[in-house]
Amino acid sequence: xxxxxxRRRQLAREKFExxxxxxxxxxxxxxxxxxxxxxxxxxxxxxxxGAYVSLGDDDSKSSADAAASADPSASPSPSPSxxxxxxxxxxxxxxxxxxxxxxxxxxxxxxxxxxxxxKTPHTVNSFKALADKGYFDDTKCxxxxxxxxxxxxxxxxxxxxxxxxxYTIPDENLTALGKADEKGSVTFPAGTVAMANTGQPxxxxxxxxxVYKDTQLxxxxxxxxxxxxxxxxxxxxxxxxxxxxxxxxxxxxxTVTVEKATVDKD
Numbered sequence: 001x002x003x004x005x006x007r008r009r010q011l012a013r014e015k016f017e018x019x020x021x022x023x024x025x026x027x028x029x030x031x032x033x034x035x036x037x038x039x040x041x042x043x044x045x046x047x048x049x050g051a052y053v054s055l056g057d058d059d060s061k062s063s064a065d066a067a068a069s070a071d072p073s074a075s076p077s078p079s080p081s082x083x084x085x086x087x088x089x090x091x092x093x094x095x096x097x098x099x100x101x102x103x104x105x106x107x108x109x110x111x112x113x114x115x116x117x118x119k120t121p122h123t124v125n126s127f128k129a130l131a132d133k134g135y136f137d138d139t140k141c142x143x144x145x146x147x148x149x150x151x152x153x154x155x156x157x158x159x160x161x162x163x164x165x166x167y168t169i170p171d172e173n174l175t176a177l178g179k180a181d182e183k184g185s186v187t188f189p190a191g192t193v194a195m196a197n198t199g200q201p202x203x204x205x206x207x208x209x210x211v212y213k214d215t216q217l218x219x220x221x222x223x224x225x226x227x228x229x230x231x232x233x234x235x236x237x238x239x240x241x242x243x244x245x246x247x248x249x250x251x252x253x254x255t256v257t258v259e260k261a262t263v264d265k266d
Contacts, residue, residue, distance in 0.1 A: 001109035009216055013185060015249070016217070072155050087166040089122065090129035094122040094240045098265050102131065102225065104154075105260040106141075110209070110240055111231030115263075120172040120224040123195060123204070126225075128263040130165060130206055136261035137228015141210075148246030152235050153196055154258060155206045164205030171201055172222045190256040191232050193225035213222060 094100065096117050104111040117124040141154035142147040142161060156163040177186040188194060188211045196207035197220070204222060227235070230246060241254040 002257065009030065010150040010167045011185065011217055012145070012248070013183075013218075016145070016149050019249075021133065021188045030174060036037040040229075051258040082241055087167050090126055091166045092121065092125050094121065094125045100124050100128065100263055100265055102127055102261065103192075104136070105235070106232070106256050107253055107257040107259060110232030111234060112228040113225040113231070114228070115225045119176065120222060122169045123172055123222055124263070126165075126169050126206075131261045135165065135206065136258050139258050141238075141256035142251060142259070143209075143249070144243050144252035145249045146239055146243055149217065151209040152212050152216050152238060152252065152256065153207060153209040154256070155196070155208045157206070161207070164207070167205070168202055169195075169204050171195075171197075171220070173224065174222065176223050177219060180219050184215075184218055188215045188217050188221075190214055190222065191227045192223050193227060195222040195224060197221060210235050212239050248260050 011091040020131055026048055048107070059139045094117050098117050100117055102113040102115060104113070108128050115124045135157065136155060139155070139157050140159045141152050142156055142159045143151075143153035145151050145153075154159075177188060177192075180186050190211055194211070195204040196209055197203040199220075201220070206226075209221075210227060210231075212232060238252050238254045241252065243250045244253050
């Protein structure tokens with residue numbers, strides 16, 4: 001007999017995974033649209049060039065106008081998945097046998113995250129590279145879930161769930177939380193810090209989530225760190241304040257801004 005609480009958690013997990021899938025589908029549509037627009041621009045450019053040659057200098061202004069309308073800034077911005085495919089991940093510079101700490105100075109309190117490079121070298125290396133260049137500074141944690149799944153999601157410079165660093169990193173440490181149950185879920189304990197992704201393998205970028213209460217999720221999210229007690233308490237206070245609009249999934253009522261992020265070797 002499935003309890004109402006178990007059913008609510010199951011529905012929340014399914015909603016979370018549907019949202020990830022919808023985001024990926026939206027990104028794919030954006031990529032297709034970008035390709036179509038790029039192809040159209042190429043055709044227009046060729047036609048415009050032919051007209052310029054045949055009509056001469058009198059049409060130079062029209063040609064310039066056509067070129068201006070094809071400015072890339074007028075096209076849809078590439079999705080994280082598309083932009084990520086164009087750049088390699090940072091060169092490996094960390095000590096892959098060492099422990100590291102990521103410190104997030106936020107508007108709601110300091111959060112310290114312990115990371116083990118021997119278990120998640122690509123993830124730790126990426127976070128250090130991004131933090132060293134100030135990538136996370138002055139960014140907002142854009143998503144809070146308070147029903148069934150209990151996480152605060154951060155790391156998106158756009159603040160809407162679509163931002164990324166321009167590259168992806170491989171999934172790591174996926175078996176660390178144990179074997180999936182009959183529903184395909186494992187427990188992400190309170191305090192766990194894991195990578196967000198699009199729902200597809202190898203699509204982690206810069207977004208991550210902070211688990212403030214034991215949460216059942218698919219074992220497809222790289223668990224790479226653990227919050228300290230003070231950080232966990234800070235995130236719990238944010239969760240207690242709830243979600244904007246009273247829903248169980250959305251922007252937190254208490255705005256959480258990462259004012260400064262650093263990653264240092266212990």
